[in-house]
Amino acid sequence: MPKWTVPQQNAIDAKNSNILVNAAAGSGKTAVLVHRVIKMITEDGVPVDKLLIVTFTNAAASEMRKRISDKLREIIKNTQNNTVAKKQYSLLPGAKICTIDSFCINLVRENFYKLDIQQDFNIMDDSERMLVEDSVLDEIINSYYDSGDKTFLELVELLSSAKNDDDLALTVKQINSFTSSQAFPDLWLDKACELYNPEIKLSESFAVERIFEETQSYIDFVFELIDNSFNSLYEDDVLYDKYKKMLLSDRENFETLKASVSTKDWNKIIQNINGVSFSRAPSKRDYESPSKAVVTANRDNY
Incomplete structure (x- = not known):
């Protein structure tokens, strides 16, 4: 049994509330989380296939599943009459230990009929996304050229070189990429625009x-x-x-x-x-x- 620090033990034992643990790289986060899961499924009676354990990478998910499996096997080996550990070990293959992306995809596949989408939908990869993005952006920019919108033409002159308007398209994509990472993109844009509103005092x-x-x-x-x-x-x-x-x-x-x-x-x-x-x-x-x-x-x- 590892000797846990007080903060680690608190992270393992905490119950009945939302918990946020801030820990640096190499501080034993995975080991603490595995022990927390083991405690929940062997002492608190929580079925392992009722837990949702999400990570950011497939490698991390595989590592988490392996460690939980190894720990259950160790418990079964040391206490062969431990029926709880044996049952949890049998449920482990059905446990949702996966990446956030994988969980979301499975959730959509299981509920496609509620979302009014086809069951055999595919996930767009980055190369496909970039092609669609470029196609849509070209269409929008060309429509503004056709309209002769004065403000748009001033924007083109501001951002583009004498040879082409590639910088305009690049700027639009950079702004879109940045705002997409905000919790509320439209609100962020509205606030950003306030900085350039001459009617609003600094x-x-x-x-x-x-x-x-x-x-x-x-x-x-x-x-x-x-x-x-x-x-x-x-x-x-x-x-x-x-x-x-x-x-x-x-x-x-x-x-x-x-x-x-x-x-x-x-x-x-x-x-x-x-x-x-x-x-x-x-x-x-x-x-x-x-x-x-x-x-x-x-x-x-x-």
């Missing part, structure tokens, strides 16, 4: 909220750099007091900025940013401070 745009968040994030990072600089100081450094005074001044600058960001007053933030002034780093003739490299690098950063 201070009223959704982008300002993002700017506040980004600025706050940068300021928090600066405080980490300043703390790192303080930690690099040596008390026996002849420039210790001067470096300390300089860093305290730097921190005061960014505390002022942080306070203005919290007010979300656009003009106040700009005013304070423009008012930031950094003192020169202290130096002493023929003396090299042991903290200089760290402090200088951090100051250059912020």
Whole structure:
């Protein structure tokens, strides 16, 4: 039996709620998930063929199924009278341990008649998708050329070269690909267009909220750099007091900025940013401070 860490054991034992586990590569995610499944099917009485276990790759799905199978075989070997493990092992071939794509395809095949589609539908591969995409896009672009739409022609002039309009088509496909990855593509596009609407002030745009968040994030990072600089100081450094005074001044600058960001007053933030002034780093003739490299690098950063 592996010796689990407290977070791993919590992930194995958690019940009766939605669970989100954030774990880095190589941290034992698969082993934890396998043990969680084994615990559910051998101790909690959940039939393994009633579970849905999805992965991102076929290799990961195969690995998951193999590990569960191996663990059940081990339990059966060690406790031959364990009828629960034997039953779960017999149900394992019917368990839904697969990729997300495979699960969705099977779900559609099982319910094709409810979706009003043919039972023998095929999944379009990338090469087929690209051909259809290019064909449809060419048709749409040509229809706009035929209409003589002024706005469209301005767009062509903006995005295309003197030789062809390939860049126009490429831009449309890139935008489509990006927006398709958004949870709500149309909403994302509407918000993006707000940035270019001359009737909407920048201070009223959704982008300002993002700017506040980004600025706050940068300021928090600066405080980490300043703390790192303080930690690099040596008390026996002849420039210790001067470096300390300089860093305290730097921190005061960014505390002022942080306070203005919290007010979300656009003009106040700009005013304070423009008012930031950094003192020169202290130096002493023929003396090299042991903290200089760290402090200088951090100051250059912020």
